[in-house]
Amino acid sequence: MNRDSDRVTAPQLPSQPACGDNQTGTHLPTRAGALNGVIVPEQPGKNAIEVRSVRKVFGTGENQVAALDTVSVSIRENEFFTLLGPSGCGKTTLLRLIAGFDFPTAGEILLHGQDIAPLPPYKRPVNTVFQSYALFPHMTVAQNIGFGLEMLGKPKAEIEARVAQMLKLVKMEALKARRTSQISGGQQQRVALARALAPQPKVLLLDEPLSALDYKLRKEMQIELKRLQHETGITFIFVTHDQEEALTMSDRIAVMSAGKILQVGTPRDIYDRPAERFVADFIGETNFLEGEVKSAADGRATVRLSTGAEIPASLPEGFTPSGGVTLVVRPEHAQIGPADANASLRGTVENVVYLGTDTHFHLKLDDGSAFIVRRQNSRGGGEALAPGSRVGIAIGPNAAQALKD
Amino acid sequence: MAKRPFDIQAQPGFGFMALLTFFALYLPIAALVAYSFNAADSLSRWDGVSLRWFISAWHNSAVxxxxxxxxxxxxxxxxxxxxxxxxxxxxxxxxxxxxxxxxxxxxxxxxxxxxxxxxxxxxxxxxxxxxxxxxxxxxxxxxxxxxxxxxxxxxxxxxxxxxxxxxxxxxxxxxxxxxxxxxxxxxxxxxxxxxxxxxxxxxxxxxxxxxxxxxxxxxxxxxxxxxxxxxxxxxxxxxxxxxxxxxxxxxxxxxxxxxxxxxxxxx
Missing domain, CATH: 1.10.3720.10 (MetI-like)
Structure with missing residues (x-):
């Protein structure tokens, strides 16, 4: 392959050095509003990508479907950011808009402060790792990795050096002359990563890249991806429907559903302090409890449960409930105790499931609803609880989180 | 005895039909190829093997x-x-x-x-x-x-x-x-x-x-x-x-x- 006449200029965006200085101030109010009151904790640091009120509508007339319904989010530089949600939630659509394979119906996508939404993919310093890898079957591993640099018209020596560096980074030096059909799925994954990283993009997009790998390889690649992100310092935007994957790898997660971003936060935020029912339900196992708000102030509330017990709960940012509220208690944040007056809830053991590292107690509360308690196992520890036993449930002061819906 | 799946090759007359089809397809072509090496002036008489007509065609300016x-x-x-x-x-x-x-x-x-x-x-x-x-x-x-x-x-x-x-x-x-x-x-x-x-x-x-x-x-x-x-x-x-x-x-x-x-x- 030779470079020739129609040379593309490297898509360097002109306004890079000035990035970060005036954006933080201008976009913050917009975003807080667009997120329906969810205030993302803003930290100093430049934004690599800012998605501003982006809508994407497919179809026309009566068949219109809003794949993205006014989404706004900021992704910081050098961040491992995950878009998490079930299939059809719009996460891949958002990724495609950032990559340039599709164009938003409305809104802006800023890369270091410049709107890239109208640019074709080959003019964006953003590269993608595809779910199917999309390696070029008529090229060798090394040719695949060098493709982006060739298209940018880089000098031959630079391409060779960079390809060698990339091969080393993904530990594929030995297989550089192979055709992509002659290497395994895990190796193809590494080549796809190296190919996307070789042109040193400002942002790397990863579209469920681990979904085709088996469990063990997927675990390995999760660690590998974190290492690559750390070593290259490139912003990663990772799309997945696997909540465990999202929790393990991400600096921050955006949980999406039905074309909207419901909550943005660190894995711990998302898991411990879900703001909405969907987020709580989608990530991990959850118990929902209905209650009445007795008092609420400063992000804390006291909630009276159906048993009459009053327990403290933390509130989502900027939300002060009154009247009925739903609480979330993670199974490992509740303890089984005696069924006495001190217990927050009382019920009967229905089922005990031993899972090696821990045991799940499936309980039936006195009001008829189900409740799960998870207890870590230790050798010789913990009393045996047979199905049918009466038990109490203790909910600690930091265990419950109130939901907005 | 286990019932065998239907096998068209086991049907009576299969071999005969196959042979007939092969002849119909390839006999005329075989005859053409054979006769192209015929030394005789006529299309119907066989007079021994020769490249005479290939050479003649090669030198024919119309061809x-x-x-x-x-x-x-x-x-x-x-x-x-x-x-x-x-x-x-x-x-x-x-x-x-x-x-x-x-x-x-x-x-x-x-x-x-x-x-x-x-x-x-x-x-x-x-x-x-x-x-x-x-x-x-x-x-x-x-x-x-x-x-x-x-x-x-x-x-x-x-x-x-x-x-x-x-x-x-x-x-x-x-x-x-x-x-x-x-x-x-x-x-x-x-x-x-x-x-x-x-x-x-x-x-x-x-x-x-x-x-x-x-x-x-x-x-x-x-x-x-x-x-x-x-x-x-x-x-x-x-x-x-x-x-x-x-x-x-x-x-x-x-x-x-x-x-x-x-x-x-x-x-």
Whole structure:
């Protein structure tokens, strides 16, 4: 392959050095509003990508479907950011808009402060790792990795050096002359990563890249991806429907559903302090409890449960409930105790499931609803609880989180 | 006893039918090839093996003339129709399905549906008018006519290939800074090459073989090899025809075999 006449200029965006200085101030109010009151904790640091009120509508007339319904989010530089949600939630659509394979119906996508939404993919310093890898079957591993640099018209020596560096980074030096059909799925994954990283993009997009790998390889690649992100310092935007994957790898997660971003936060935020029912339900196992708000102030509330017990709960940012509220208690944040007056809830053991590292107690509360308690196992520890036993449930002061819906 | 699945080979008369079919298909061809090596002056008498008629045909200036014209015509028509077919295949596959797309497939494949004799007569009428207007009566008319009816044959393998090709590859090229033209040149075209070669060879064979349309379109003294042979058979029959037909057969077998291997090869 030779470079020739129609040379593309490297898509360097002109306004890079000035990035970060005036954006933080201008976009913050917009975003807080667009997120329906969810205030993302803003930290100093430049934004690599800012998605501003982006809508994407497919179809026309009566068949219109809003794949993205006014989404706004900021992704910081050098961040491992995950878009998490079930299939059809719009996460891949958002990724495609950032990559340039599709164009938003409305809104802006800023890369270091410049709107890239109208640019074709080959003019964006953003590269993608595809779910199917999309390696070029008529090229060798090394040719695949060098493709982006060739298209940018880089000098031959630079391409060779960079390809060698990339091969080393993904530990594929030995297989550089192979055709992509002659290497395994895990190796193809590494080549796809190296190919996307070789042109040193400002942002790397990863579209469920681990979904085709088996469990063990997927675990390995999760660690590998974190290492690559750390070593290259490139912003990663990772799309997945696997909540465990999202929790393990991400600096921050955006949980999406039905074309909207419901909550943005660190894995711990998302898991411990879900703001909405969907987020709580989608990530991990959850118990929902209905209650009445007795008092609420400063992000804390006291909630009276159906048993009459009053327990403290933390509130989502900027939300002060009154009247009925739903609480979330993670199974490992509740303890089984005696069924006495001190217990927050009382019920009967229905089922005990031993899972090696821990045991799940499936309980039936006195009001008829189900409740799960998870207890870590230790050798010789913990009393045996047979199905049918009466038990109490203790909910600690930091265990419950109130939901907005 | 376990019931065996239906096996057509076990039916009575299968072997006989198979043999009959083979004879019907290959006996005439075998006879032609055998008689092309006949030393006799007559088509019906056997007089021993000889290359006499091959040599005679080789030195016949009318045969030389027709052969060169056939090759020029087939190469031009195959090249032009392959280019048109590649563009048509790209246009009909690299798009979202829309109403009217099926009609376009039918439109492109028109030569497969309209009887050749009808096209021949139609072209005769149109081209004779153009000949009067322009005064041009060269090989252009034949090239145009052959190109037109070769397009569907070149189109089919190319479209099939494009449809089975992963669109993500072109998207990946664009993602890696390839302009649409570069993505086509460095990704789509190399992956399409086997299908383009196959389409070209198919079109070449179809053009080389054509009698009906050529007969209607050709001007005086524009015999191709098939129309020359037909003309010869109308007069006295020379065994030279056998020799030419055998060479023709050999050429076709070579091309079809090459077509098979090119198509089978994975990218």
């Amino acid at each position: 030389q003339d027709a052969s060169v014209r056939s090759l020029v015509l087939a190469v031009s028509a195959a090249a032009l129709s392959t280019i048109a077919a590649t563009m048509a295949a790209l246009a009909t596959t690299r798009t979202r399905p829309y109403p009217g797309l099926t009609f376009k497939y039918a439109f492109i494949n028109q030569p497969l549906m309209v009887p050749e004799i009808v096209t021949g007569v139609a072209l005769l009428i149109v081209f004779s008018r153009i000949k009067v207007w322009t005064g041009y009566s060269g090989l252009g008319y034949l090239i145009a006519a052959h190109t037109a009816f070769c397009i569907p044959f070149a189109y089919l393998p190319i479209r099939a290939r494009l449809e089975s090709m992963d669109l993500t590859l072109e998207r990946a090229a664009a993602d890696l800074y390839a302009t649409p033209w570069k993505a086509f040149r460095f990704v789509t075209l190399p992956l399409l090459r086997p299908a383009i070669i196959a389409g070209f060879m198919l079109a070449f064979v179809i053009s080389l073989d054509d009698v009906v349309i050529t007969e209607f379109v050709k001007s005086g003294g524009q015999d191709t090899l098939p129309t020359y042979m037909l003309g010869q058979l109308r007069r006295e029959t020379s065994p030279e025809i056998n020799a030419i037909a055998t060479v023709f057969l050999a050429l076709s077998v070579v091309l079809v075999t090459a077509f098979y291997f090119v198509n089978r090869r994975k990218p």
